[in-house]
Amino acid sequence: MGYGGEFRxxxxxxxxxxMPRxxxxxxxxxxxxxMPQRNGFPPNGGPVxxxxxxxxxxxxxxxxxxxxxxxxxxxxxFAVGLGGLMVVMFMISMSRGNKSSVIYKMAPLIPIIFIxxxxxxxxxxxxxxxxxxxxxxxxxxxxxxxxLNQHFQDVYYNWEQGMDQNLIKNSGICRLGNRYHSEDYLxxxxxxxxxxQADVTxxxxxxxxxSSHTTTYFQGRMFxxxxxxxxxxxxxxxxxxxxxxxxxxxGIRREKLKMESVDFNKEFTVRALSxxxxxxxxxxxxxxxxxxxRTKYGSITxxxxxxxxxxxxxxxxxxxxxxxxxxxxxxxxxxxxxxxVAVIEELIQLLNCIPA
Numbered sequence: 001m002g003y004g005g006e007f008r009x010x011x012x013x014x015x016x017x018x019m020p021r022x023x024x025x026x027x028x029x030x031x032x033x034x035m036p037q038r039n040g041f042p043p044n045g046g047p048v049x050x051x052x053x054x055x056x057x058x059x060x061x062x063x064x065x066x067x068x069x070x071x072x073x074x075x076x077x078f079a080v081g082l083g084g085l086m087v088v089m090f091m092i093s094m095s096r097g098n099k100s101s102v103i104y105k106m107a108p109l110i111p112i113i114f115i116x117x118x119x120x121x122x123x124x125x126x127x128x129x130x131x132x133x134x135x136x137x138x139x140x141x142x143x144x145x146x147x148l149n150q151h152f153q154d155v156y157y158n159w160e161q162g163m164d165q166n167l168i169k170n171s172g173i174c175r176l177g178n179r180y181h182s183e184d185y186l187x188x189x190x191x192x193x194x195x196x197q198a199d200v201t202x203x204x205x206x207x208x209x210x211s212s213h214t215t216t217y218f219q220g221r222m223f224x225x226x227x228x229x230x231x232x233x234x235x236x237x238x239x240x241x242x243x244x245x246x247x248x249x250x251g252i253r254r255e256k257l258k259m260e261s262v263d264f265n266k267e268f269t270v271r272a273l274s275x276x277x278x279x280x281x282x283x284x285x286x287x288x289x290x291x292x293x294r295t296k297y298g299s300i301t302x303x304x305x306x307x308x309x310x311x312x313x314x315x316x317x318x319x320x321x322x323x324x325x326x327x328x329x330x331x332x333x334x335x336x337x338x339x340x341v342a343v344i345e346e347l348i349q350l351l352n353c354i355p356a
Contacts, residue, residue: 060142061328067135068324136322143337144320151341152188159320161185163198163222172236172248173303173310174218177204182222184320193348194226199318202244217244218301220315223347228307230354233281234273238301239294242314245269245301261287267294280355289350309351313343 140159148155162182169176185198200222205214236254238245247253254271257278264287272278281304282290294300299314319340322328 057142057330060138061330064135064138064142064328067131067138068328070131071135072324135324139322139328139333140320143322143333147334147337147341148186148188151345152190154194155186155188157184157186157188159184161198163196163200163224167196167224167310168200168202168222169246170249171303171305171308171310172246173222173301173312174202175244175246177202177215177217179203179205179214184318190345190348193351195344195348196224197319197344198222200312218312218314220297220313220317221319221343223309223311223313223344225309225311225348225351226307227309227351227354230307230356231277231280233277233304233306235278235281235304236271236302237282237290237304238269239267239299240269242299242301242312259287264291267291283353283355285353289353293347293350304354309354311347311351319343 136159140157144159145155145157148157160183162185165176165180165182168174179202181201182198185196187196188194198221200218200220201216202218203214203216206212234248234254236245252273254273255275257270257272257275258265259268259270259279259282261284264282268290270278270282290300290302297313297315301312301314303310320337322333323336
């Protein structure tokens, strides 16, 4: 184990001095990732999934389209109202020098206009939360959960849950800011490899009172793959256009190394506790696969350590989300969701070439 482990809390397997094996949502007496049933319902409150019939799919799509139109109409009306308010405010400010102007005489009505707009805003937002959440739930159950159950085993999926922040903190895969958001949590098995994945956004926000600034460290998909039969490593690899790589929570810095491939060194930064580990794990085959991965996703970061591989695809895109700008077509959405599933399968196939 070397220095005793960097991931510690949040990792799904126990090492000396680490927390007991635990997955988000795991219950006592269950094997890792197994979700107990409660009167026919899993812990996240959704019904036990059965394949949807054609009639059921058609009815669901009809309801989803009604909800989508309702939400879009409300958004348009709100945007028009906000635009109108801004125009009135601008005209009032421009007519200050002309006291005989009708617009100027409307100035005392500004507080009433603001209060009225605030009431409309509150009602619109309160009314849109219900349809919005219902639409998202229908989409996740119709397109995402069904597909996950077809491709993976021992599936636990909760679109309202996210990846444990400690998992990212302890691995040092990415610098942590002061804002963290994660959703679309998946814990499953593919070809004997257990993995976790979620959408993750990490930001650092500052405010001086008069102005504020937000820097996005990471926005994309984060993965954790288990390889308990592999050797223990402490190697971090990230593309050079990913500038917010972190440090492990252990505080032990990894040494910056150059690999034998000149092309690889131009694209990636490698840090490790041991140069031997870095050269052992980053074989010519692995380096070529990582270069192909960077070409496809643009900005990536990885940490190999203690039988786990953390992968971050800093693609600025979320997974398993609907495109609500146009009517929802079943075949189109299934193709989009299959593409998101294929990313997981592709990463596992890539990582299978890690030396034992």
